[in-house]
Amino acid sequence: MKILVNMCIIPVGHVRKMIKKFNEKYKAYDKGKIYKIYNIKHPVRFYVGSTILRLKERMNYHKKKMMKCNSYFYEEMRREGFENFRIVLQHNYPCCCRDELRKEENRVIELINPYYNTRRAYVSEEQRKECEKKRYKKYYENNKEKIKKRKKEYHKRNKAKIKERMKTYYENNKQKRKCAKRQK
Numbered sequence: 001m002k003i004l005v006n007m008c009i010i011p012v013g014h015v016r017k018m019i020k021k022f023n024e025k026y027k028a029y030d031k032g033k034i035y036k037i038y039n040i041k042h043p044v045r046f047y048v049g050s051t052i053l054r055l056k057e058r059m060n061y062h063k064k065k066m067m068k069c070n071s072y073f074y075e076e077m078r079r080e081g082f083e084n085f086r087i088v089l090q091h092n093y094p095c096c097c098r099d100e101l102r103k104e105e106n107r108v109i110e111l112i113n114p115y116y117n118t119r120r121a122y123v124s125e126e127q128r129k130e131c132e133k134k135r136y137k138k139y140y141e142n143n144k145e146k147i148k149k150r151k152k153e154y155h156k157r158n159k160a161k162i163k164e165r166m167k168t169y170y171e172n173n174k175q176k177r178k179c180a181k182r183q184k
Contacts, residue, residue, distance in 0.1 A: 028052045032101045034090040034108050037062065037116075039076070041084055047073050047116035048090065050105035059087045073116040 031052045037059070038046035051058040063082055066074045077085055093104045102122035109117050123131070140147065155162060170177070 029096055029098070029101060030094045032093045032095050032104075034093055034105055035087055036090050036114075037085055037087045039080055039085055041080060045076070045115040048105060048109050048112065048114045048121075050093070050101045050121065052101070055087050055089060059085075062087075072118060076116065 029052055032050065033052075033055070034048065034050050035055055035058065036046050036048055049058070053061070062074075062077070062085075066077045066082060090108060093101060095101050095104070099122065105121035109121060
């Protein structure tokens, strides 16, 4: 037996497998939790994270990552010793997707201001774009002369190509230019 899905005929067995994978993927977030890893020598120094794994599994993941990453948190773990860090459940947070879990983690981070968290857990598309604009603006300000020099060199090397492109543009957009002039 076959089923029509998005204008494609797919065998029922494949559809069942797709549904099962989908359910497994999203059902896992029912086990979402927010945790805290703290330094037993300095209990006010802690890290907040989120996971769908058991806390012991998540702590083992941090142990592996500790050897590879150079973030302040992992540097401190190496310096103080992994055995001096403990993981505790902050609260369970069953949800439907990764973004929801990350938003909750971010809310907790903003609420309790952990010592080791240096980045946001969740960044919306608008926030990412805004950050990108600021970074580009800062880069431009710091490299203004270099950028102008590169543009000037490009124009010298590609004078004919640029002239041809402009000519094509003007020919293709005569009507638009006429309308724009009338509106002024």
